[in-house]
Amino acid sequence: MxxxxxxxxxxxxxxxxxxxxxxxxxxxxxxxxxxxxxxxxxxxxxxxxxxxxxxxxxxxxxxxxxxxxxxxxxxxxxxxxxYQRRVIRSLQVVHNETIDYTYKYRQRHDLEKIYSQKKKHDDVLIVRNGYLTDAYVCNIALLKGDKWLTPALPLLKGTQRELLLEQDKIYEADIHLDNLPDFTHIRLFNAMMPWRDAIELPVRQIFH
Structure with a gap:
């Protein structure tokens, strides 16, 4: 990667x-x-x-x-x-309190170190100070009822995320890891995987 x-x-x-x-x-x-x-x-x-x-x-x-x-x-x-779409069927929760990816740097050694902790799973779900942020190269949204909620403080404010917020397809919220059972599904999306092509998984495919 x-x-x-x-x-x-x-x-x-x-x-x-x-x-x-x-x-x-x-x-x-x-x-x-x-x-x-x-x-x-x-x-x-x-x-x-x-x-x-x-x-x-x-x-x-x-x-x-x-x-x-x-x-x-x-x-x-x-x-x-x-473009070759990634195959993601499961996520490994990884805690990191210091990661900062406010800007989309070409060099991303810190993210790569986190990604290396995915164990037997396909990608990581990065948690900072107890709150969900992003996957490795994707923003995320979680389904609660009929609304998709995206972390209010992601690692990176992706361009697809900004578009979806403008279109009221997703809504910002603080999502604590402890509240994960309140949601049914998670979607991973980015500029190369727009909402119509987002990867969707049941939250039971998120592993701690």
Whole structure:
């Protein structure tokens, strides 16, 4: 699951954009997060539009591709690869009180260390100070009655998460690990796995 971080500047960040039939999805939220990060971390004051900078390869096949944009104050690299959906059937709870992933750094050694603690399961459910946050590379939402609730303090505010909040498909809440039995299902989603393609599991597939 490790990404190559060689030959990239220290502290570089990424945006991972889903392209379906050579068309980007949710580009507005990627632009907002990238430019906010450029301002916060690198002091940039201009607004960069990824739609104007990304050059789509000729004859890009008509299925889902992952476009990874690496940047600091400027775009460093744009990489393309076919998207392969992960298979996740169970989650291992991992407690970590110090993890901080406010910004989407390309280098994510701390997350990789947490992911290595998944034991025999497919992914991790990261708990910080007793509260649910995220899976390894996905935001989460849990079903209670007829509402999907997402942690109010995730490790990373994903672009798909922001879109779903705007659309009132999910709602923020503080979700303590002790309250997990109050929920029936959990969904994992991110930019490459939008809500319609999210992985859904019964909460009984979460292991402590």
């Amino acid at each position: 490790k990404e190559n971080t060689e030959n990239f500047p220290q502290g570089a960040c990424i945006e991972t954009i889903r392209y379906m039939d050579a068309r980007p999805e949710n580009l507005a939220h990627h632009n907002l997060r990238m430019n906010r990060t450029r301002q916060d971390l690198f002091g940039s004051e201009d607004f960069v539009d990824l739609g104007e900078l990304i050059r789509i390869p000729d004859m890009l096949p008509s299925h889902v591709y992952k476009c990874r944009v690496t940047y600091t104050h400027q775009i460093v690299a744009v990489e393309w690869e076919p």
